[in-house]
Amino acid sequence: MTHTYDVIVVGSGIAGLSFALKVAEAGQRVAIITKKNSAESNTNYAQGGIAAVTSQTDDVEMHVADTLDAGDGLCDEEAVREILQDGPASIAELMRRGVAFTQLDDGRVSLGKEGGHSKRRILHVQDVTGKAIEQALLHSIATSENIETLEHHFAVELITANKLNKQTPALSETSDRVLGLYALNKQTEQVETFRANAVLLATGGIGQIYEYTTNPSIATGDGIAMAYRAGVEVRNMEFIQFHPTAFYSPEGERFLISEAVRGEGAILRNIQGEAFMARYDARKDLAPRDIVARAIDSEMKKSGSRHVWLDVRSIPLATLHERFPNIYDYCAKQGLQLEKDMIPVVPAAHYLCGGVKTRLSGETDLSGLYACGEVACTGLHGANRLASNSLLEAVVMANRGAAAVVDYLAAGHFDPVELPDWIDGDFRDSDERVVLTHNRDELKRTLWDYVSIVRTTKRLERARTRIQVLEREINEYYWNFKVDEGLLELRNMILVASLVINCALSRKESRGLHCTLDYQGKLETVADTCMRAGHEI
Numbered sequence: 001m002t003h004t005y006d007v008i009v010v011g012s013g014i015a016g017l018s019f020a021l022k023v024a025e026a027g028q029r030v031a032i033i034t035k036k037n038s039a040e041s042n043t044n045y046a047q048g049g050i051a052a053v054t055s056q057t058d059d060v061e062m063h064v065a066d067t068l069d070a071g072d073g074l075c076d077e078e079a080v081r082e083i084l085q086d087g088p089a090s091i092a093e094l095m096r097r098g099v100a101f102t103q104l105d106d107g108r109v110s111l112g113k114e115g116g117h118s119k120r121r122i123l124h125v126q127d128v129t130g131k132a133i134e135q136a137l138l139h140s141i142a143t144s145e146n147i148e149t150l151e152h153h154f155a156v157e158l159i160t161a162n163k164l165n166k167q168t169p170a171l172s173e174t175s176d177r178v179l180g181l182y183a184l185n186k187q188t189e190q191v192e193t194f195r196a197n198a199v200l201l202a203t204g205g206i207g208q209i210y211e212y213t214t215n216p217s218i219a220t221g222d223g224i225a226m227a228y229r230a231g232v233e234v235r236n237m238e239f240i241q242f243h244p245t246a247f248y249s250p251e252g253e254r255f256l257i258s259e260a261v262r263g264e265g266a267i268l269r270n271i272q273g274e275a276f277m278a279r280y281d282a283r284k285d286l287a288p289r290d291i292v293a294r295a296i297d298s299e300m301k302k303s304g305s306r307h308v309w310l311d312v313r314s315i316p317l318a319t320l321h322e323r324f325p326n327i328y329d330y331c332a333k334q335g336l337q338l339e340k341d342m343i344p345v346v347p348a349a350h351y352l353c354g355g356v357k358t359r360l361s362g363e364t365d366l367s368g369l370y371a372c373g374e375v376a377c378t379g380l381h382g383a384n385r386l387a388s389n390s391l392l393e394a395v396v397m398a399n400r401g402a403a404a405v406v407d408y409l410a411a412g413h414f415d416p417v418e419l420p421d422w423i424d425g426d427f428r429d430s431d432e433r434v435v436l437t438h439n440r441d442e443l444k445r446t447l448w449d450y451v452s453i454v455r456t457t458k459r460l461e462r463a464r465t466r467i468q469v470l471e472r473e474i475n476e477y478y479w480n481f482k483v484d485e486g487l488l489e490l491r492n493m494i495l496v497a498s499l500v501i502n503c504a505l506s507r508k509e510s511r512g513l514h515c516t517l518d519y520q521g522k523l524e525t526v527a528d529t530c531m532r533a534g535h536e537i
C-alpha cells in the first residue's frame with residue numbers, strides 16, 4: 001500500500017507537532033507518523049519548563065552568554081544567538097496555541113531558575129510544562145484539516161534517490177534526495193510505503209540505550225539511525241547529559257526530580273548528611289548539570305552508597321504544593337513526607353546534545369530531509385545543554401524548518417517516482433526471539449557500566465567490542481525475520497550506541513559532558529565529532 005502526502009513528519013512531540021501545524025497552515029498536506037499514541041514523547045514528561053527571555057530585567061545576550069558557558073567552547077555562536085533571539089516570539093506562539101504558563105498573583109508570568117542561568121527565565125506550567133504544551137499542540141492538530149495523524153506506525157527506513165538508483169539504475173533522479181519512507185503499521189503488522197518530497201525527523205532522544213534513564217520507552221534513537229543509514233552526517237554523539245537528580249528506586253525506575261527544585265533552595269547531601277556541592281563548585285547546588293552529576297558520582301563512589309539525598313525541607317510546604325505538585329505526589333506515593341523526609345536521588349541518562357547535523361533552517365545534508373528537536377544537532381548546546389534550552393530549541397527550529405520546507409516544495413520540480421514495496425524476511429517468529437530481550441538488556445547494561453558519566457579509553461573499547469557482537473547478531477536477525485517493533489528498535493539502539501562510543505573514543509580531551517580519565521585537559525583546537533556512514537570524518 002502506498003500513501004502520498006506533501007510532507008511526512010515522524011514524531012509527535014513538541015518539534016513534530018509545532019512543525020506540522022506551521023506547514024499545514026501554509027496549505028501542505030501533512031501526515032504525522034508516530035510509533036505509540038500521539039502524546040507519548042519526551043515532551044510529555046518535561047517538568048522544569050522552557051527557557052526564554054521574557055522579563056524586562058533579562059537580556060538575550062545574557063541568555064547567549066549562559067548557553068555558551070554551559071556549552072564549554074563547542075557551541076556554534078551564530079546558532080546560539082539566532083535560536084535564542086527567536087525565543088520570545090516562539091513563546092508567544094505557544095501561548096496563542098493555548099499553553100497557559102503559570103502566573104504570579106499580580107498577573108506576571110512566573111519565572112523559575114535553573115542551574116547555569118544567571119537570571120530567572122524558565123517559563124513553566126507548575127511542574128508539568130511538557131504535558132501542558134503537548135496537550136495544547138495536540139488540540140490544535142485535531143482541528144487542522146490538512147493533518148492526518150497515524151498513531152502506532154513505526155518509521156523504519158528512509159527512501160532516497162540514491163538507494164533506489166542502486167535497485168533501479170534507469171531511474172531519472174541524478175542527485176540524492178528523500179522520496180519518502182517505509183513505516184510498520186503495528187495494527188496490521190505490515191510495512192507500508194509513504195511517498196513525500198519532504199520528510200521531517202522529530203523522533204527525540206536516545207536515553208533508552210542506557211540501563212537508567214529519565215526518558216520514556218520511545219527514546220530509542222530511531223531518527224538518528226535512519227538518517228545515518230541514509231548517508232546523512234551525525235555529530236557530537238558523545239555528549240550525553242546525565243540528569244543529576246532522578247528518584248532512586250531499587251527496581252530501576254528513574255522518575256525525574258526537576259532541577260527547578262534546587263532553584264527553589266533544595267540542597268544535595270551525601271549519605272552522611274553533609275552538603276557537599278561547595279567542595280566542587282562555587283555555584284554549589286546550582287552549578288551546571290555535568291558538574292553536579294560528576295560530584296554525585298564521586299560522592300557515591302567514595303562512600304559506596306547507591307544514592308545521595310536531596311533535602312527539600314527548607315522549601316515552604318505551600319511552595320512545594322503550588323510549584324511541584326507532580327513531584328510531591330510521586331514522592332508521597334513512595335512513602336515520603338517532604339516536610340520531614342529527604343529524597344534519595346541518583347544521576348540518570350537524560351538528554352542527547354548531538355544528533356543529526358542541521359543548518360539553522362532545519363535542513364540536513366540530504367535534500368528534502370529535515371530534522372528538529374532532540375534528534376537534531378544545530379550547534380546550540382555544544383558540549384553541554386543549558387537547562388530548559390531544549391524545548392525552546394525544538395519549537396524555534398520547528399518554525400524555521402517549516403518555513404524552509406514550504407520554500408523547498410515551492411521551488412522544486414519533482415517528477416513522481418515509483419516506489420517499490422517493502423520486502424520482508426522469510427521467517428515469522430521463532431523461539432530465538434529471546435535473543436532480542438537478552439541483547440537489549442546487555443546493550444543497556446554495557447552502556448551504563450562503560451560509557452556513562454566518567455569514561456576511560458579501556459572501558460570504551462570494551463563497550464565497542466561488546467556492541468560489535470550485538471551488531472552482528474541483530475543484522476543476521478534483521479535480514480532473515482519479519483520485522484517488528486522490538487527488532488527494529490534494538491537495531492537502531494545498537495547503531496546509535498556504536499555512534500556514541502566511536503564519537504567518545506575519537507574525542508581525546510575532556511570537554512563538557514565528555515569526561516575521560518585518560519585525557520583530562522582540553523585541546524586548544526575545538527572541533528565537532530562527525531560521523532557519516534562509510535567514511536567517518
Ligand SMILES: Cc1cc2nc3c(=O)[nH]c(=O)nc-3n(C[C@H](O)[C@H](O)[C@H](O)COP(=O)(O)OP(=O)(O)OC[C@H]3O[C@@H](n4cnc5c(N)ncnc54)[C@H](O)[C@@H]3O)c2cc1C
Nearest residue numbers: 011012013015035041042043048049155204373374388391
Ligand atoms: C523527564 C524529562 C524531563 C525534561 N524536562 C525538560 C525541561 O524541563 N525543559 C526542557 O527544555 N527540556 C526538558 N526535557 C527534554 C525535552 O523534553 C526533550 O528534549 C524534548 O521534549 C524533545 O522533543 P522532541 O519533539 O524532539 O521529541 P519527543 O518529545 O521525544 O518526541 C519524539 C516523538 O517521536 C516518536 N518516534 C520516535 N521514533 C519513532 C519512529 N521510529 N517512528 C514513529 N515515531 C517515532 C515518538 O513516539 C514521539 O512521538 C526533559 C526530558 C525528560 C525525559
